[in-house]
Amino acid sequence: MVYSHDGFGLGNIRRMLAICTHLLDSIPELSILVVSGSPMLHSFRLPKRLDYIKLPCLNRGTSGEFSAKYLGTAIDETVKLRSQLILSAIANFKPDVFLVDKKPYGIRNELQATIEYLKAQLPQTPLILLLRDILDHPDVTIPEWQKHGYYEAIAKFYDHVLVVGAPEIFDIRIEYKLPPKVAQKVQFCGYIRKEFGRKGPNFVRNELRLSPDEQLVLVTPGGGEDGYNLVDAYLSSLALLPASRKVRSMIIFGPEMPSRDQAALEWKAFSYPRVQICEFTDDLMSYIAAADAVVAMGGYNTVCEILSVGKPAVVVPRIKPSQEQWIRAEHLAKLGVVTAIHPDRLTPDVLLRSVLQTLNTPQPKISAPAINLNALPKISQYICTLLAEKRALPFCRTCQPPEQLQNLAIAKIV
CATH class of the missing domain: 3.40.50.2000 (Glycogen Phosphorylase B;)
Structure with missing residues (x-):
């Protein structure tokens, strides 16, 4: 299951769909359920074995403040509705892996109830945070993460942090002063190589x-x-x-x-x-x-x-x-x-x-x-390995497990 953070533009949902498409191409028996509030999700060509639940749209203006984009409801009511839809989806879909985009607790903490449910009811489901290369200036990101308890959330709940970027361009471990317990969960995957278009x-x-x-x-x-x-x-x-x-x-x-x-x-x-x-x-x-x-x-x-x-x-x-x-x-x-x-x-x-x-x-x-553009196969390697650890799926045919996870996975399978 994939949670796509979205509040401004098309960037988040396009990135997550590219990752989902590569995962489906790499892992034959995989199915993916996306939960997203993107108003443009239906406009993209969606691959087989992927479906989505559309959340009520939120909008983030240039001030950074969220509001309901279309519904005439207050932001708190809208977030509560989104939160309950996500929780219901995960309780019924029971994913083998949960991939979260950008915000450890989601927009306005809408994922908190879901994350707590996962750890209590589905403790074998790995929780993965996906971050793009750069979030914001460190002077903004560090206080925001401290205020919302994101460092503690990653340390307590998340198994891995996958960064679609390269440390030689921007190293979030250093720039955002990640505590050692959080920094050790970070894996840089490189940037996302885009496939050539349908027309020459x-x-x-x-x-x-x-x-x-x-x-x-x-x-x-x-x-x-x-x-x-x-x-x-x-x-x-x-x-x-x-x-x-x-x-x-x-x-x-x-x-x-x-x-x-x-x-x-x-x-x-x-x-x-x-x-x-x-x-x-x-x-x-x-x-x-x-x-x-x-x-x-x-x-x-x-x-x-x-x-x-x-x-x-x-x-x-x-x-x-x-x-x-x-x-x-x-x-x-x-x-x-x-x-x-x-x-x-x-x-x-x-x-x-x-x-x-x-x-x-x-x-x-x-x-x-x-510049490293191998993010998609790298992410597939991690997902393949996590699924193999759970015996949910065999290793996919097109990738090998990352070295740091391979020995653990083999030991568990044997």
Whole structure:
């Protein structure tokens, strides 16, 4: 069973679905039940042997405060409803492994009752916390974890902490001052390699009617809820584009961009015949692979997509309600992997100069293979081993158990 933390954008559910899909491909007899409040879950292609329970949606504005997104109910009532749905699901589904995204107690502690039930009624079910590479600035994350008792929760309840990142880029054990009992549970899995899209680059470029001498810039603000400024700055930058440059632009707004913002940007885009726009695609990788350069926000999934195809990119991360995107972009920019622009410095002129420089030097200084992108097989190894320990399933055919767990697993099976 998988709990997908979600309160802003598409990042969490996209990441968790990528993990679930790889697990199902790796472990033939596995079934996965996802509990999530993502309003876009139904829009994705879901693999066989995966089903989901849709929780009432929550929304987290730029202030970081949660509220009910659609229901006219108070936040406490909505969280109570979500909490009871999760508890009922786990009591009836009785998972062999429970994978929790990001927050040890869930949003506003909605998982606490479920975790206590697991330990009392299903003590043989391992509890795994999955963390992305960076949560927020340490000055924010450390006090938040201390306030909510997350260090103690991990030490008491969780068997493993899997980090989809690399310690050489950001080591959460050091940055977030994890106590030794918590730090020893941490395993870095690398970043998530994204599979190539369903359409080849030549097919996409023909679909968009690009001529051979045109360069394609893909603009993607992720889910789009706070992507207006990035897209607006990019459209304004096209007025400064030299007439000699043959650049076509594909802008994907994201399904959560407000209708008013979409309408304003569509109106502005009418002035630029070489701009094509769409609201959403579930095959973003096809367009990233076809592009000569990408202009994007710095969300975890988008960065992984850029790294997976070694695509040159200009990243303009959000800095509210979290510094996570800027910290990631800054670290990758220092490695020469992307060009990063702080949103406070974002102007059409700055953006255009960065885009043209990126188009003129299309190969990143560090190729994607230089960064560990093996998170999915690594996670599958851990899940395979835990299931084998419980004799719920044999080791999957496509992976071997991690060395630190292999001896324990073999001993228990024998």
